[in-house]
Amino acid sequence: MKSWFSIFKSELSLIFEDKSILLTCLVAPLLYAFFVGSIYAEKEVKEIPVAIVDYDRSNLSAKVSWLLNASERVNVNGHFSSIEEALFYFNNLEVQGIVMFPKGFQGKTMNLEGAHVELILNNTKFLTSNEINKAVQHVILTVSGGVRMQYLVSNKIPIEQAKQKAQPVLPVIKSIYNATNNYGDYLLPVLLILILQQTLIIGFGQSIVHEFNHSMLKPLSNSTFFDFIKILSAKSIYYLGLYLAYLFVFFKLIFPHFYLTFNGSIGFHLFLGILFITTVLIYTVIFASFFKTTIGWTEVLAFSTYPLFLVSGYSWPIESMPRLLQLFANVLPSTPYFKVFNALAVEGANLSDITSELVHLLLLLLVGYGLLYLRFRSIRNRKLLRANS
Structure with a gap:
């Protein structure tokens, strides 16, 4: 088994050798942020x-x-x-x-x-x-x-x-948390976060699929769960640091560039970002382990962005969805994180106002580790059966 630092260096080499991962993780987040943001640059249409x-x-x-x-x-x-x-x-x-x-x-x-x-x-x-x-x-x-x-x-x-x-009933419209009553101001902040989520899932997932089929994650029959976590932590630490840096850049530069509201402590936002990114990385490992090729993974995930956004509860209340979709929405890390982010950054909420969503995100993190362990056991047992047959 390679050392943790050796695995980390191998991951960096893979990223710079694989143009698909390189473009997805290093180029796409900023490119799409400014591209999507430019659509709503004016945010108001007149004449x-x-x-x-x-x-x-x-x-x-x-x-x-x-x-x-x-x-x-x-x-x-x-x-x-x-x-x-x-x-x-x-x-x-x-x-x-x-x-x-x-x-x-x-x-x-x-x-x-x-x-x-x-x-x-x-x-x-x-x-x-x-x-x-x-x-x-x-x-x-x-x-x-x-x-x-x-x-x-x-x-x-x-x-x-x-x-x-x-006119017995006169409408009185008072904008709450959206002074311009503009759809662009409401939608764009979460779209920027969604860009980070999807590029992270696609790029990191490509790396995981590659490793499961060609490299360190292939001989799992001789590994313990601790060895498995060691490999994954070495592979994922780069993505955690990179996307945490992206969040900082988005909050400090891109949000002001598009005149988007951002309230709350930057430190607390980054702490929540660590929880969110870690949870996304864990679930990405679980789902990527079922794919045989990086192309197949990319094709499937490329069409998931809009459906994942729609069921996250941001554009449509989860309570109004069919029961099956409600269950699906509540196992997505983006569902509690979007609520927490919107409450803090836009509505200026306090910690006491987001307790349930924060607990929800922590539970998804813990459940993710449990599912990861079960997935590891399943893969290792299957490999052991093949080796003994």
């Missing part, structure tokens, strides 16, 4: 071009068009007499949406019969389509409230009472 198709040509449709153009997010980029004309500009991406007023829009609206306003959106850009949708809904609700109020006043109902009847 989104839309087209108006007005079959009604009434004062009310003209008023709604004017209000849309006056909104901060939307810019009316053309009025058309037919949907075919508007679709030409829409298909050429000169406008991102089309608002269509049907014939009889004013008459039906003023008579409180209700009129359908059709909206066509380019959903390839969810930020722009979402802003157009919100702007149109806001204007339509405002106009419909005014029409109802005018109708009530015409029926000799006092103005204050008419206001209350026209």
